[in-house]
Amino acid sequence: MDARPIGESEERLFRALQHLRRYVRQRRMIEHGVRWVWAPTSVALAVQLYARFVPLERADVLSIAVPCLLSLLWLVWELLRPLSLAQVALQMDIEAHLKERLTTALDLIAQPPQNRPPLAARQIADAADHAERLARTARHLLPPRLTAYPPVVATVLLLATALLWWLPNPQDAILAERRAVRAAARAEAERLDAVREALTPQDRLPPPELEAVLQELDRLAAELRANPGDLEEALADIEAARAALEAQVPSDFATRQNTLQTLSRQMESASRPNEPATGDLQAAAQALRDLAARFDTLSPPERAELANMLREQAAAVAPFDPDLAADLNATANALIQNDLAAAQESAQAAAQRLEAADSALHAADAAQRAAEELDTTRRAVASAAQRAQAQAQANGATQGAGGQNSTTGQNGQGSAGGQNSSQGQGQARGAGGQGAPTGSGGGSLSGQLPGGTRQGQFTGSDPNRTGPGALEGAYQPGVFAPVLPTNTNKDTIEGSLGDEGTNAERLSLPDTGVQAPALVPLESALPAYAENATRALEQEQYPPHLRTFIQQYFTALGGQP
Amino acid sequence: MSMTPETFRATATAIEREIGRVIVGQQALIRGVLITLLAGGNALLEGVPGLGKTMLIRTLADVLDVQFGRIQFTPDLMPADVTGTNIIAEDEHGRRFFRFEPGPIFANLVLADEINRATPKTQSALLEAMQERTVTVARQIHTLPQPFFVLATQNPLEMEGTYPLPEAQLDRFFFKIDVPFPSVEDLVEIARRTTGAATPRAQAVADGATVLAMQALAREVxxxxxxxxxxxxxxxxxxxxxxxxxxxxxxxxxxxxxxxxxxxxxxxxxxxxxxxxxxxxxxxxxxxxxxxxxxxxxxxxxxxxxxxxxxxxxxxxxxxxxxxxxxx
Known part of the structure; x- marks a missing residue:
């Protein structure tokens, strides 16, 4: 009954089935690929549609990358998907109408030879013959079963995707705003780092009050760096930090400062009549200690005069520093009573309190300056967002979008507006060349950057205008050397680029700046700015040829640098 | 007896061919009956009278060269009329004894015509024989000859005075084969064959042993x-x-x-x-x-x-x- 040895038939059958398995796998991949070709294209379309309603970064890349990734995963899955010989046999049996010869043969082979029915050998040989014949002709007999519908659907979806890709996306403005906010937030974070560095004392540990200010700046810089481009979040973070910093500034800060400076000068004059008074509290403390050491050398009238001076100063500082006032009064009383030991002890205590007051005053000053810097930060971020949105809406136009200085492609930022404020602390402290000039009627300026020069002219804005213009731009390394405003009717900056200042340019400042009112009136801010400028000039942070200009500028504004 | 798939097929083809000499058309019926026979089962044929059911089973018996028995089921048919009964007999010494007289079921091919006309009791006697291949009379078991094949018929039209087979008994039939009415061409051929002078006869192409060998081979597929x-x-x-x-x-x-x-x-x-x-x-x-x-x-x-x-x-x-x- 057996036509051939059963082993030989099994071998032929397996060989043919393995050949068929390769073909079935290839054909299955082709069939499934064609059948599901609409899936990746629909994913691409879905990404494009999604990007129309939700801001999605790199939607174009995603609409290509995601379908490609899915296709790759599918390909890997198809290649690794198990395909047993039994499955191949059954499929070939049905498709090639082999009447289940191959399946039955495999079942028989799986049985132990002694358990096989007598017809097994013939059945397996018959199956092997059919399998070999089929393996030779499978490509012609069983071509891939392809249907036209899925490719047609995929083509339609692809065309729709291409159309969406080509049409302007309304979410681009939001994305541009996010990018701009993110960039501005990071740039501002860098600037805040520089501000923090400038506020940190180099020769000693910062006092606790100043440490709180520095920590607040640190926290805000970290939050700005982590900001994904959310304008609201960035503004909220900045506003929260600004509020926290302002909370550290006493409401009567200016009065305290003036009072303590007067006290300092009085002390210094009393201690060293022949030397000019600096108004520094540390010097005042030292002067008080010097005086205390010389109490026994003072005549009674001198003691009385000193006691009167101390009482006057005690009365002046009593509203905000009653302990200092008490120590000063105690010193004065002891001097009147000729209790020199007690007077010296009280004077020492008063000197310590003066030093403490100096630290607190410096911390409050730092907090105030930091808060002012945050105001600049807030405007910079908001302005960047607004400008980016306008730019995106103008479909890539680079001109006329809020005075953007796009002709130079520089690093750093500056801003100009028509509001009542002028800030120059950034450059005064060497804080990375960042400044925000604003002004009402007179304009404002900003300027210094390490290395090189850049010259420009801000010609001011309409004094009656409430919506400030804005200039945001990245400066090349250099010095922005402004010229005093001469024409208040123009919203332009005239200047030149380069070290030699030979490339003249004119930047338009349309009335599209940050629409926010000034938080600090010019008359309130000017004294502090003028003082800062004075300090900067004394510390020789400005080039010599600009010092006169700065002095003239503040004089024109009504301040005394 | 050795049986190969080739001889199986050749024999089956010969049987169908010989039956076809007598039975016109009805290939599906012939194939169904043959499958039932080779499977060792029993078939229930349902069709109106006169379609050649009896002729088919008789021809099949001729082709297989086996014994044929026919039972016409009627309401008064008793089980003993089917299975046989013990009768009193005398030996050469005059002593009386019971001798079993086999009924018509003791044949290789049995036609149970109009089985639904007999009472359930009689039907049960037949169906027990179909299932067990034995008949028990007076506590004595009598084995039926091999091969044993029952072809029962029933008329689907006349239901009055009949006892439809219960489900459990229907289940014992291997196949239930509908006998269709012949086509015009078949009727013409039937007329030609049966109204002429010569009556076609089938030749025996197999025997009981061949059928048993074919039954055994079928189970090895x-x-x-x-x-x-x-x-x-x-x-x-x-x-x-x-x-x-x-x-x-x-x-x-x-x-x-x-x-x-x-x-x-x-x-x-x-x-x-x-x-x-x-x-x-x-x-x-x-x-x-x-x-x-x-x-x-x-x-x-x-x-x-x-x-x-x-x-x-x-x-x-x-x-x-x-x-x-x-x-x-």
């Missing part, structure tokens, strides 16, 4: 697990409570096929495969024999009867509903 599973799914789907049952089954079927139905399908499919020259069972073999194997094993409810739905319709829906699945 291998069947794949996938095909077995398909048969099992098919039988389960005849039950209205099965999850895979189509809606038509749920709506019209009262009860489904028994495991005997599955056995009948598999055996019949094996024989079909051999007749087709193959050494294994295919899905197509199963589908080809499903209707005669299942139609009498599916009980329809009143709604089906009222709407004219037959069990053949149910099986057709089942075969359409359950297709062999091989997609990978």
């Amino acid at each position: 291998p069947i794949a697990d996938a095909v077995l599973t398909y048969v099992a799914r098919l039988v389960r789907a005849t039950h209205p409570t099965d999850e895979a049952a189509p809606d038509m089954v749920r709506r019209y079927v009262r009860y489904g096929a028994s495991p005997r139905g599955m056995q009948a399908i598999i055996l019949a499919a094996k024989i079909t495969a051999l007749l087709d020259g193959r050494f294994n069972v295919a899905f197509d073999d199963v589908r080809a024999v499903a209707t005669p194997a299942l139609r009498h094993r599916i009980g329809l409810n009143f709604e089906a009867l009222a709407e004219g739905v037959s069990s053949d319709d149910i099986v057709a829906v089942l075969l359409d509903h359950l297709q062999p699945q091989a997609e990978v």
Whole structure:
């Protein structure tokens, strides 16, 4: 009954089935690929549609990358998907109408030879013959079963995707705003780092009050760096930090400062009549200690005069520093009573309190300056967002979008507006060349950057205008050397680029700046700015040829640098 | 006796050819009867009188050269009239003793004509013999000759005065074969053959031993697990409570096929495969024999009867509903 040895038939059958398995796998991949070709294209379309309603970064890349990734995963899955010989046999049996010869043969082979029915050998040989014949002709007999519908659907979806890709996306403005906010937030974070560095004392540990200010700046810089481009979040973070910093500034800060400076000068004059008074509290403390050491050398009238001076100063500082006032009064009383030991002890205590007051005053000053810097930060971020949105809406136009200085492609930022404020602390402290000039009627300026020069002219804005213009731009390394405003009717900056200042340019400042009112009136801010400028000039942070200009500028504004 | 698939097929073809000399047309009927015979089962033929049922079984007996018996079932037919009975006899010494007198069932091929006209008691006597292949009379077991094949007939039209076979007894029939009315061409041929001077006669091409060898070979045909599973799914789907049952089954079927139905399908499919020259069972073999194997094993409810739905319709829906699945 057996036509051939059963082993030989099994071998032929397996060989043919393995050949068929390769073909079935290839054909299955082709069939499934064609059948599901609409899936990746629909994913691409879905990404494009999604990007129309939700801001999605790199939607174009995603609409290509995601379908490609899915296709790759599918390909890997198809290649690794198990395909047993039994499955191949059954499929070939049905498709090639082999009447289940191959399946039955495999079942028989799986049985132990002694358990096989007598017809097994013939059945397996018959199956092997059919399998070999089929393996030779499978490509012609069983071509891939392809249907036209899925490719047609995929083509339609692809065309729709291409159309969406080509049409302007309304979410681009939001994305541009996010990018701009993110960039501005990071740039501002860098600037805040520089501000923090400038506020940190180099020769000693910062006092606790100043440490709180520095920590607040640190926290805000970290939050700005982590900001994904959310304008609201960035503004909220900045506003929260600004509020926290302002909370550290006493409401009567200016009065305290003036009072303590007067006290300092009085002390210094009393201690060293022949030397000019600096108004520094540390010097005042030292002067008080010097005086205390010389109490026994003072005549009674001198003691009385000193006691009167101390009482006057005690009365002046009593509203905000009653302990200092008490120590000063105690010193004065002891001097009147000729209790020199007690007077010296009280004077020492008063000197310590003066030093403490100096630290607190410096911390409050730092907090105030930091808060002012945050105001600049807030405007910079908001302005960047607004400008980016306008730019995106103008479909890539680079001109006329809020005075953007796009002709130079520089690093750093500056801003100009028509509001009542002028800030120059950034450059005064060497804080990375960042400044925000604003002004009402007179304009404002900003300027210094390490290395090189850049010259420009801000010609001011309409004094009656409430919506400030804005200039945001990245400066090349250099010095922005402004010229005093001469024409208040123009919203332009005239200047030149380069070290030699030979490339003249004119930047338009349309009335599209940050629409926010000034938080600090010019008359309130000017004294502090003028003082800062004075300090900067004394510390020789400005080039010599600009010092006169700065002095003239503040004089024109009504301040005394 | 050695039997190969080739001799099996040749013999079966010869049997069909010889029967075809006498029976005009009715190839499906002849093939069904032959499959039932080779499977060792019994067939229930349903058809109006005069379609050649008796002629078929008689011809089959001639072709197989085996003993033929015929029982005309009537309401007054007693079990002993079928199985035989003990009668008093005398030996050479004048002593009386009981001697078993075999009934007409003691033949290789038995025609149980109009089986539904006999009482259930008599029907049971026949059906017990069909199932057990033995007859018990007076506590003595008498073995029926081999091969043993009963071809029962019933008339679907005249239902008055009949005793329809209960489901349990219907289940014992391997196939229920409908006998269709001949076509015009077949009628013409019947007229030509039976109204002339010469009456066609079939030649014997096999014998009882050959049939038994063919029955043994049929059981050796291998069947794949996938095909077995398909048969099992098919039988389960005849039950209205099965999850895979189509809606038509749920709506019209009262009860489904028994495991005997599955056995009948598999055996019949094996024989079909051999007749087709193959050494294994295919899905197509199963589908080809499903209707005669299942139609009498599916009980329809009143709604089906009222709407004219037959069990053949149910099986057709089942075969359409359950297709062999091989997609990978």
